[in-house]
Amino acid sequence: MARPSVTGMNSESAVLLGQFLRSPAATGAVAPSSRRLSRAVCAPVPEGGEPVVVELGPGTGPFTAEIQRRLAGRGRHLAVEINPLLAGRLSARHPGVDLVVGSAADLPALLAERGMAAADVIVSGLPWAAFSPGHQAGLLRAAVSALAPGGAFTTFSYVHARALPAALRFRRSLTASFEEVVAGRTVWRNLPPAFVYHARRPRASAVLR
Ligand SMILES: C[S@@+](CC[C@H](N)C(=O)[O-])C[C@H]1O[C@@H](n2cnc3c(N)ncnc32)[C@H](O)[C@@H]1O
Numbered sequence: 001m002a003r004p005s006v007t008g009m010n011s012e013s014a015v016l017l018g019q020f021l022r023s024p025a026a027t028g029a030v031a032p033s034s035r036r037l038s039r040a041v042c043a044p045v046p047e048g049g050e051p052v053v054v055e056l057g058p059g060t061g062p063f064t065a066e067i068q069r070r071l072a073g074r075g076r077h078l079a080v081e082i083n084p085l086l087a088g089r090l091s092a093r094h095p096g097v098d099l100v101v102g103s104a105a106d107l108p109a110l111l112a113e114r115g116m117a118a119a120d121v122i123v124s125g126l127p128w129a130a131f132s133p134g135h136q137a138g139l140l141r142a143a144v145s146a147l148a149p150g151g152a153f154t155t156f157s158y159v160h161a162r163a164l165p166a167a168l169r170f171r172r173s174l175t176a177s178f179e180e181v182v183a184g185r186t187v188w189r190n191l192p193p194a195f196v197y198h199a200r201r202p203r204a205s206a207v208l209r
Contacts, residue, residue, distance in 0.1 A: 012060035028127020034190040038066040044152035045070040055079040056104040057125035107146040118148035124155035129167040153199040177206035
């Protein structure tokens with residue numbers, strides 16, 4: 001784990017903050033997610049078998065580390081990060097992860113290129129509430145169509161932003177895309193506090209759209 005500097009900020013936190021200041025809408029976070037939020041969002045990653053786990057928007061890698069811990073060398077872990085600087089740093093720290101520098105919008109094609117039919121679990125770190133309606137819908141459609149029928153999709157939302165129009169729109173799209181959507185408890189030990197959406201059973205209508 002990176003050590004805090006004299007400013008109290010570790011190097012990964014400083015890198016993410018720098019990327020946020022350069023490109024707030026694409027980065028969507030001022031600080032990496034905490035261990036506690038990482039554990040909550042990665043809970044559907046099974047601790048047995050050979051699952052295909054996809055991670056969208058890994059950033060500096062808090063969810064990456066938790067997924068790797070849960071997989072313990074089993075299955076496949078594909079991560080898709082659009083920011084080349086963040087992706088480069090992450091692949092150096094996690095050589096066992098299949099890290100693609102690209103957009104989550106291309107997820108179905110990325111799985112097909114690897115001969116994988118679908119993902120068993122998709123863990124998303126994407127900043128949904130920062131996206132335009134069209135971009136948000138396209139990314140969610142790509143994730144839903146890449147998920148196995150019995151698969152699980154998780155993502156998180158910041159508590160202070162949950163009533164923003166873009167966050168409400170995302171929540172409605174989730175409900176339209178999955179038969180089951182459950183919001184977890186607030187994780188107070190995160191900057192800022194956040195909660196997880198656990199979604200299961202993609203609706204056929206959402207996959208065919
Ligand atoms: C809110 S940060 C989350 C980072 C990390 N998962 C965490 O929880 O600390 C969102 C990340 O998604 C990435 N991202 C944004 N749009 C993306 C896209 N279309 N495809 C893949 N990654 C994207 C950003 O570059 C950033 O690293």
